[in-house]
Amino acid sequence: MDLxxxxxxxxxxxxxxxxxxxxxxxxxxxxxxxxxxxxxxxxSGKSTLMNILGCLDTPTSGEYWLExxxxxxxxxxxxxxxxxxxxxxxxQSFNLLPRTTALENVMMPLTYTKENLSEHQKKERGxxxxxxxxxxxxxxxxxxxxxxxxxxxxxxxxxxxxHPRILLADEPTGNLDSRTSEEILxxxxxxxxxxxxxxxxxxxxxxxxxCARRIIRIRDGLIDNGANPPNARCAI
Amino acid sequence: MKTYGTMKTxxxxxxxxxxxxxxxxxxxxxxVAAVITMMEIGRGATxxxxxxxxxxxxxxxxxxxxxxxTSGVNLGAGSIMTLTPQDADAIIKECPAVSSVAPIVxxxxxxxxxxxxxxxxxxxxxxxxxxxxxxWTDLDEGEAFTEHDVRNSSKVCMVGQTIVTELFGGHSPxxxxxxxxxxxxxxxxxxxxxxxxxxxxxxDDILLAPWTTIKYRVVAxxxxxxxxxxxxxxxxxxxxxxxxxxxNLQQNLYPVPSTIEQADAAPIIRFTTIDQILTAxxxxxxxxxxxxxxTTLLRERHHLSDNVPNDFNVRDMTEITKAMSSTTEMIxxxxxxxxxxxxxxxxxxxxxIMLVSVTERTREIGLRMAVxxxxxxxxxxxxxxxxxxxxxxxxxxxxxxxTSSYIVSAVLHWPTAASMGAIIAAVVVSAxxxxxxxxxxxxxxxxxxxxxxxxxx
Numbered sequence: 001m002d003l004x005x006x007x008x009x010x011x012x013x014x015x016x017x018x019x020x021x022x023x024x025x026x027x028x029x030x031x032x033x034x035x036x037x038x039x040x041x042x043x044s045g046k047s048t049l050m051n052i053l054g055c056l057d058t059p060t061s062g063e064y065w066l067e068x069x070x071x072x073x074x075x076x077x078x079x080x081x082x083x084x085x086x087x088x089x090x091x092q093s094f095n096l097l098p099r100t101t102a103l104e105n106v107m108m109p110l111t112y113t114k115e116n117l118s119e120h121q122k123k124e125r126g127x128x129x130x131x132x133x134x135x136x137x138x139x140x141x142x143x144x145x146x147x148x149x150x151x152x153x154x155x156x157x158x159x160x161x162x163h164p165r166i167l168l169a170d171e172p173t174g175n176l177d178s179r180t181s182e183e184i185l186x187x188x189x190x191x192x193x194x195x196x197x198x199x200x201x202x203x204x205x206x207x208x209x210x211c212a213r214r215i216i217r218i219r220d221g222l223i224d225n226g227a228n229p230p231n232a233r234c235a236i
Numbered sequence: 237m238k239t240y241g242t243m244k245t246x247x248x249x250x251x252x253x254x255x256x257x258x259x260x261x262x263x264x265x266x267x268v269a270a271v272i273t274m275m276e277i278g279r280g281a282t283x284x285x286x287x288x289x290x291x292x293x294x295x296x297x298x299x300x301x302x303x304x305x306t307s308g309v310n311l312g313a314g315s316i317m318t319l320t321p322q323d324a325d326a327i328i329k330e331c332p333a334v335s336s337v338a339p340i341v342x343x344x345x346x347x348x349x350x351x352x353x354x355x356x357x358x359x360x361x362x363x364x365x366x367x368x369x370x371x372w373t374d375l376d377e378g379e380a381f382t383e384h385d386v387r388n389s390s391k392v393c394m395v396g397q398t399i400v401t402e403l404f405g406g407h408s409p410x411x412x413x414x415x416x417x418x419x420x421x422x423x424x425x426x427x428x429x430x431x432x433x434x435x436x437x438x439x440d441d442i443l444l445a446p447w448t449t450i451k452y453r454v455v456a457x458x459x460x461x462x463x464x465x466x467x468x469x470x471x472x473x474x475x476x477x478x479x480x481x482x483x484n485l486q487q488n489l490y491p492v493p494s495t496i497e498q499a500d501a502a503p504i505i506r507f508t509t510i511d512q513i514l515t516a517x518x519x520x521x522x523x524x525x526x527x528x529x530x531t532t533l534l535r536e537r538h539h540l541s542d543n544v545p546n547d548f549n550v551r552d553m554t555e556i557t558k559a560m561s562s563t564t565e566m567i568x569x570x571x572x573x574x575x576x577x578x579x580x581x582x583x584x585x586x587x588x589i590m591l592v593s594v595t596e597r598t599r600e601i602g603l604r605m606a607v608x609x610x611x612x613x614x615x616x617x618x619x620x621x622x623x624x625x626x627x628x629x630x631x632x633x634x635x636x637x638x639t640s641s642y643i644v645s646a647v648l649h650w651p652t653a654a655s656m657g658a659i660i661a662a663v664v665v666s667a668x669x670x671x672x673x674x675x676x677x678x679x680x681x682x683x684x685x686x687x688x689x690x691x692x693x
Contacts, residue, residue, distance in 0.1 A: 056606060056686050077610050084608020095603045095690070099252040109607035111241050158607070 002065070002229075003165065003198055004030040004053065009062035009072075011048050022048045023059070024221040030200065031229045032165070035192040037209035038202045040218035047170075049218065050202050054087055054168045055079040067165070084112050088159030088197075092171035094151040096143040096158075102150075103139040106130060106157045113162060129157035133187065149180035156187060160197075167191070167199045173208055185211050239620070242613075246621040249597075250628075256589065261629035263585030264669065268633025268662040269640060271575035275658035276641040278571040280651035282564040286520055290371055292433070294556040295520055297334075299327075299513040299530060302547040307497055317509035318547040321447070323537055324363075324513045330533055333526035335518045338366035339510040341447045343455050349403045349414040356399055357441040359416065361450025362514075369516040378410045378425035381446055389448035394425035396440035419453050421445060434555070447510065520560060523552050582629070583669035590622050590677035601681050602689025615682035622674020623667055630666030634659055 011023040022045045030036055040046040051057040052064065055071065056079075064072040071082065083089075096105050106126040110117060117125070130139050133153040138146065146154065152172060159167055169188065173181035189211060192199050201212055209215050217224035250257045286294075304316040324339040341361035346353050360366065364380050367373045373380075381392045393414070400409055409423040430439040445454075517526040527550045534548055594601070601614055638654070645652040 051687050054606070056690075077612075080605065080608050080610040083606060089606050091603075091690070095599060097600055097603070100248065104248070108604070111245065112604070112608040112610070112613055162608075 002029040003032045003034075003067060004028075005063075005065040006052075007063040007065070009049075009052060009059045009064065011045075011052065011057070012060045022221055023052075025062070026218075026221070026223055026227075028216060028223055028227040029229055030198060032198055033192070033196045034214060034229060035189065035199045035212045036201065036226075037212035037215045038200060038218065039204060039206070039209050039215055041204060044218045045221040046202055046218050050168060050170055050200075053200065054089060055083050080112075081114070084109060085162060086165050088162070088164040088167045090152070090155050090159050090167065090169040090172045092174040094148070094155045094175070096146075096151055096154055098143050101140050101142055102130060102135060102146065102154045102157075103127065105143070105154055106161055109158060109161050125161060126157070129160055130154070132160075133157045147180075148176050149183060152176060152180075152184055153187070156184075156191075160191070165198060167197050168202070169199065170202045171204075172201065173203070173205070181208070239616075242617050242620050243624070245617060246624050249617075249621055250624065257625065257628075260586060260589040261625055261632065263582030264579075264626050264629025264666055265582075265633045265636060267575075267579035267582035267669075268630045268666050269637035270578040271662045271665070272634060272637025272655075272658045273641045273644065274571040274575045275655050275661075276637070276652040277644060277650060278567055279653040279655055280645065281567055283653060284651050285564055285567070286560060287371075289520070289556060289560040290516070292556060293370065294553055294560050295335075295517045295523065296369060296553060297515045297517060297523065297526055297530065298551045299323075299515065299534070300549050300551065301509075301512070302545070302549060307493060316547070317511075318538060319510050319513055319534075320508055321510055323534060324510070326533060326537060327513065327515060327530055328365075331515075331526060331529035333517055333522040333529055334515050336365045336368040336516050338362045338369050338514045339447055340366070340512045340514055341451045341455060342511045343416070343450055345417050345454070347399070347403060347414055347416050347443060349409075349412065352403050352405075354399065354402045356396075356443045357438060359443045359445070359450065359454075361445055361447035361454075363447060366444060366514065369514045372427060372430065374428060376426040376428050377408060378423070380425050381444075386446040386448055389446055389452055391419060391421045391445075391449055391453070392424045393421040393443055393445040394427055395423055395444075396427045396442040397429045398438055398441040399443060400426060416443075416445075416454050419449075421449075451508070451510070520557055523557060527552060579665055579669060582666075583626075583673040586622055586625055586669065587673035587677060590618065590625075590674055591680070593621075594618065594677045594681040597681075598684065598689045598692040601684050602686045602692065605684070605686035606690060611682040614684075615678045618678030618681050619671065619674050622678065623670035626666040626670030626674075627663070630663050633666070634662060637662070 006026055006028050009023055009026045010021065013020040013022060026049065038046055038050065048057070052059050055066075055074075058074075058079075059072050062072065063070055066082070066086065071079070074082065096102075097108065100108075103123065103126045106129055107122045110122045110125070127136070127139060130136055133156055135150060135153055135157070138150060138154075141150075143151065143154075152175075167188075172188070173184055176184065185208060188199055188201070191197050201208065203209055214226055214229060216226040289295075299319060301316055301318040304311040319339075321339050324337050327334055328337040339362060343359040343361070344355065345359065346355050347359070363386050364382055367380055375394070376397075378394070380394060381390065384390075385392055395403075395409060395414075400406060403409070403414065404412065409426065412423050413420045414423060415421070427440070427442065427444070433439050515526065515530065517523045530550050531546065535546065538547055540547065604614065604617075605611075637658075641652045641654075644650055
């Protein structure tokens with residue numbers, strides 16, 4: 001069984017009189033432990049696909065199987081729980097809370113977790129992850145006191161705080177210089193390899209896509225190539 | 237646990253922009269402070285009004301003797317003398333609802349000074365506490381007579397403004413001697429002007445002297461005559477040509493009781509009687525208690541068995557009391573309206589800032605939703621933030637309100653009264669303002685689409 005399976009996903013935006021089909025029937029599979037790059041020019045529908053993959057949005061039609069569960073028709077509340085438990089997000093613009101320390105940023109998603117952790121446990125977990133991304137000496141720095149690369153590393157730590165199976169990174173290096181970008185990409189590869197986290201990188205930069213093991217190309221709301229994984233499988 | 241975490245988050249959010257937080261709470265601070273100051277000044281004003289009303293006699297209770305009943309003819313109030321000075325003493329000692337008591341002996345007779353004469357509306361023999369009962373203690377000139385004068389039946393008196401005008405031609409009467417039925421009284425005090433009472437009777441046409449003096453030196457000389465001139469004429473009834481026109485009605489106004497009737501209805505004889513007892517209740521709310529206590533006490537003192545009606549009456553000033561309570565009620569309502577308006581304005585301010593805050597933090601809301609916050613979590617977060625703003629404002633407002641009412645009472649010498657009710661009301665109202673005006677922005681935040689919120693610039 002695949003970790004992610006999309007079957008004929010369509011998404012149509014209804015802009016008053018104009019009906020705008022963005023995804024025109026996409027099917028793709030991602031297995032556990034993959035590092036996939038999602039490539040396409042702007043307007044190709046990759047952001048929409050990303051939102052559907054991240055359970056931020058629901059498709060107009062089609063099936064979305066995540067961990068063996070059909071989730072395309074879940075309510076907003078159920079999707080929120082799913083995002084909290086299973087999916088980690090890394091954004092292009094980092095999206096850290098302003099005037100909040102790195103540690104607090106990392107701990108933030110735990111506020112919405114159903115399992116009740118004590119304040120101490122939360123701090124411990126936050127500290128562990130900041131250590132993992134190499135920011136152990138920056139835990140009490142605020143967002144404005146961190147460089148772009150550091151901010152993105154805090155964001156990665158935050159995305160990992162609930163031990164997600166999937167990490168969705170939307171142009172994670174878009175706002176970074178090339179050297180920092182490399183560091184961040186290395187970190188993704190390392191996480192993918194050592195922690196067996198499935199990572200989906202959305203990018204338009206071929207250089208970034210190169211570090212992925214598989215590239216899914218999207219054009220005009222359809223998948224150009226790379227829809228199916230090579231024979232790398234793992235148990236769920 | 238969840239609420240605690242949310243409270244911490246909200247506190248953090250409020251701390252992030254401390255200036256805006258303070259400016260937002262300012263509306264509530266002013267609202268709550270206004271409520272408290274208004275309520276306290278209002279209560280002070282109510283007390284002041286009650287005091288003023290008391291000075292026109294709202295709290296006054298008059299105990300008058302009952303009616304005599306001879307052969308089925310009821311002679312009306314005051315026709316038997318049942319009250320004694322000891323009754324007055326007992327009332328002040330044993331009725332806790334009564335603050336002061338003055339026995340009164342009345343006389344109506346001519347007062348002479350030099351070549352002028354005048355018949356005052358009131359010649360009252362009383363005690364110094366009469367001035368307390370009537371709230372008349374600050375004299376224009378001189379001083380009041382004392383308990384000592386009452387015991388000695390000193391020939392001293394205080395006069396009202398009308399007597400000063402009529403008898404002394406407006407000059408200060410202090411130290412001068414006037415005569416009441418050929419007894420000379422030294423004027424030792426001049427009463428402040430009080431004007432007419434509600435019935436139009438001139439309250440300044442008054443002469444106050446110790447009741448013992450009036451009782452034993454003035455009234456005792458002739459109980460039946462109205463003034464000195466009638467005393468003279470009654471002794472020469474036969475030769476007065478006017479006696480035909482004004483026959484002496486007192487002789488046969490009532491049927492003369494027979495000896496047997498007199499023996500059956502023996503009048504109660506007390507050696508010293510007084511005409512009425514003037515008492516003041518401690519406050520307007522205690523008037524009914526005072527009436528009850530006085531009635532119980534006097535029935536006991538007069539040895540009246542259960543089936544015998546009272547031989548006295550206690551009268552209160554219902555009309556004035558009603559006017560007073562409606563006035564104070566109106567003031568309280570008015571102030572409450574004003575205070576409510578300021579609280580609503582404060583609430584709108586909170587709503588305004590919360591809406592701005594929601595817009596400003598759209599990305600944050602989007603992010604929180606992306607990492608798993610349910611709409612309910614977002615709603616709770618913003619609602620708690622608004623409530624905390626309001627409670628913070630309420631707390632500061634209470635302190636500010638107490639301080640300002642203290643300053644008002646210290647600087648302007650307005651009476652204020654601390655009111656626990658106002659404080660509780662302010663806290664409850666400010667929390668509800670937080671909920672009511674914080675709900676819409678919070679609801680709006682919870683309905684945001686995470687995708688659009690994340691992309692919001």
